[in-house]
Amino acid sequence: MQEADVVVVGAGLAGLAAARALTAGGASVVVVEARDRVGGRVENHDIGDGKVVEVGGQWIGPTQDRLAALARELGVDTFPTHAAGENLIEYEGSVRRFRGTIPRINPAVLVDVQQAQMRLNRLARRVPLHAPWEAPNAGKLDGQTAATWMRRNVGTKSGRMLLGLGIEAVWAAQPEDMSLLHVLFYIHSAGSLERLFDTEGGAQQDRFVGGSQLVPLRMAEALGDDRIVLSAPVRRIEHGAEDVTVHGEGPVAHGRRAILAIAPTLAGRIAYDPPLPGYRDQLTQRMPLGTVAKCMALYAEPFWRAEGLSGEGMSDRGPVRLTFDNSPPDGSPGVLLGFLEGRHARELGRLRPEDRRSAVIDCFARLFGPRAGRPDDYVERLWAEEEWTRGCYGCHMPTGAWTNYGPALHAPIGPLHWAGAEYAQVWNGYMDGAVRSGEATAREVLDTLTAGTR
Numbered sequence: 001m002q003e004a005d006v007v008v009v010g011a012g013l014a015g016l017a018a019a020r021a022l023t024a025g026g027a028s029v030v031v032v033e034a035r036d037r038v039g040g041r042v043e044n045h046d047i048g049d050g051k052v053v054e055v056g057g058q059w060i061g062p063t064q065d066r067l068a069a070l071a072r073e074l075g076v077d078t079f080p081t082h083a084a085g086e087n088l089i090e091y092e093g094s095v096r097r098f099r100g101t102i103p104r105i106n107p108a109v110l111v112d113v114q115q116a117q118m119r120l121n122r123l124a125r126r127v128p129l130h131a132p133w134e135a136p137n138a139g140k141l142d143g144q145t146a147a148t149w150m151r152r153n154v155g156t157k158s159g160r161m162l163l164g165l166g167i168e169a170v171w172a173a174q175p176e177d178m179s180l181l182h183v184l185f186y187i188h189s190a191g192s193l194e195r196l197f198d199t200e201g202g203a204q205q206d207r208f209v210g211g212s213q214l215v216p217l218r219m220a221e222a223l224g225d226d227r228i229v230l231s232a233p234v235r236r237i238e239h240g241a242e243d244v245t246v247h248g249e250g251p252v253a254h255g256r257r258a259i260l261a262i263a264p265t266l267a268g269r270i271a272y273d274p275p276l277p278g279y280r281d282q283l284t285q286r287m288p289l290g291t292v293a294k295c296m297a298l299y300a301e302p303f304w305r306a307e308g309l310s311g312e313g314m315s316d317r318g319p320v321r322l323t324f325d326n327s328p329p330d331g332s333p334g335v336l337l338g339f340l341e342g343r344h345a346r347e348l349g350r351l352r353p354e355d356r357r358s359a360v361i362d363c364f365a366r367l368f369g370p371r372a373g374r375p376d377d378y379v380e381r382l383w384a385e386e387e388w389t390r391g392c393y394g395c396h397m398p399t400g401a402w403t404n405y406g407p408a409l410h411a412p413i414g415p416l417h418w419a420g421a422e423y424a425q426v427w428n429g430y431m432d433g434a435v436r437s438g439e440a441t442a443r444e445v446l447d448t449l450t451a452g453t454r
Contacts, residue, residue: 002229004030006445007246007255009234012040013431014419015261016219017070017438018445023223025446030253031223032246034233034388038220040262041392042431044211045379047298051328052211053335055294055381057393057431058326059212061205063191064432066439067215074218077209082325083199085305088313088367091158095367101198103314105158112159117193119153124187129425132185133406142403146183147175161316169322170196171396171429172290172341182397189428199312199324203430209329212431229253233388236271237416244415257445261419261438263289263395264409266388276413283405286398287422289391293340293349293382295320295360297375302327302334304368311336313367319344320363336364336372349382356380394429395422417441 006022008015011033019029037043044052060067060078071078086097091105098104102113127135135141146167154160167175167183190196196203208214220228229252236247237258244258245251260267268276268284275281302325304311311325320338327335338360340348348356357378365373383392410423419441424433 001245001251002030002253004028004253004255005257005449007032007244007253007258008261009246009258010040010261010420011035011038011216011220011228011230012261012420013042013067013216013219013434014421014423014438014441015040015259016216016223017435018259018261018419018442019223019227020219021439021442022446023227025442027446027449029223029227030255031228032232032234032248032252033228033230036231038228038230039213039216041383041389042212042216043381044213045381047333047335047377047379052213053296053326053328053337053379054207054212055379056383057212058207059204060208060431061195061203062201063195064203064427064430066435067432070219070435071208071215074215074222076214076218078206079209079329081199081204081207082302082305082327082331083310083312085308085310087310088323090313090315090317090367092316097309101194102162105162109156109158109162112154112156113162116150116154116159116163120184120187121192124184124193127181127184127188129185129188131406132181133403135181135184138181138403141181141184142179142401143399144180145176145399146178146180149180150175165314165316165321166193166197168341169339172292172345172391172393173288173396174342177288177342177398178396179399179402181402185402186428189424189426189433190430204324234270236273238273239414239416241414257415257417257448259417259419259438259441259445261441263287263389263391263420264418264422265289265395266390267418279405280408280411280413283401283408286401286405287395288398289384289389289395290393291342291345291349291384292392293345293356293380295338295340295357295380296326296378297336297338297361297364297372298377298379299334299336299371299375300332302331303371304334304336305331309368315363315367317366318363319348319359323364323367333376336368338364345382345384349384353380412444417445
């Protein structure tokens with residue numbers, strides 16, 4: 001059994017960021033990870049010739065400053081997501097081209113969506129990031145879903161479709177799944193709804209040369225193999241006033257404090273001795289992870305670029321609702337990325353792999369033409385099927401969760417502390433938020449360790 005001042009459970013970005021900050025602060029650390037790799041919900045997939053595609057989180061955008069600074073420090077470069085050319089939308093049986101974020105289906109729809117976004121941004125600015133449950137009219141906001149708000153405030157069917165598609169893309173869930181207060185908190189956390197939706201100037205603006213997992217891989221390399229224990233699922237945690245013992249099949253690590261850098265719903269599946277307070281455990285029962293599959297078709301070249309297309313597309317029919325050009329920096333091979341999210345991911349996740357592949361490729365072909373129907377290779381990842389993840393991108397709050405259980409999210413339980421993208425006040429749910437949360441929780445733990453030595 002390893003001994004350290006702090007045991008970090010989870011070797012994703014939050015856990016590794018916490019471990020780095022703790023080490024820099026003079027504390028000894030051991031990181032315990034269930035998977036046989038580091039990175040958590042960030043993972044590269046080898047496509048040959050030294051190139052990768054990311055089957056997990058992959059983008060970085062403006063104001064994601066902590067992730068950007070970390071990447072620079074580790075020598076990981078970025079490059080722009082390919083966005084030159086026209087976008088596509090499949091709507092009511094036909095495919096049309098457009099530029100910008102909102103398709104110009106007709107002027108009334110454009111105005112409808114723009115006004116809805118303005119209202120949401122305005123409401124979001126009133127939600128305190130440190131305590132969403134203290135927002136004006138928090139009970140009313142938390143008592144309705146995003147779908148309820150859309151029905152009352154978005155006048156056109158097409159406007160509701162477009163805004164709903166955007167919500168699915170950001171949260172990997174349906175508008176009816178989540179509290180309006182949670183949506184507003186998330187918007188404020190990112191800065192605006194446009195920043196969540198957009199490629200250029202938004203959260204999808206840039207990608208990492210060598211793949212996003214290169215960031216946690218280099219973080220782990222800097223920490224050293226002796227501080228990271230892989231393939232060690234944590235089953236039980238014993239905790240007292242002054243110490244913590246983390247168990248897998250047997251005792252794995254012992255320390256003065258522990259940081260659980262895993263999604264709240266997964267932290268709730270660990271057995272605790274003594275058990276967690278009911279208030280905290282009930283919170284974890286109300287933070288489901290989204291449902292998403294990343295599906296990629298590989299071609300000899302990104303043929304859509306020569307046709308004046310960006311590779312970005314959306315479909316009201318689906319099952320792929322959103323596409324991107326996900327080709328490597330040199331454009332070879334051409335890679336079309338399609339997302340199955342929310343309801344479509346739940347439905348297609350139950351199909352045979354070959355049937356799911358066929359449905360995805362058929363959607364690519366409807367958008368991009370017959371050539372898209374003949375890929376050279378196909379890659380997919382269904383995150384709900386991953387044993388140590390069980391969903392992506394992050395957790396969301398259903399109605400009533402923030403106002404009834406919000407104060408339990410950050411509060412330590414004795415020597416147990418919490419970190420992860422879901423705990424971040426800024427860029428909640430994103431890689432940048434994971435880094436911010438890991439660093440903030442490390443500072444919290446260092447303060448408690450220092451106080452204990454006085």
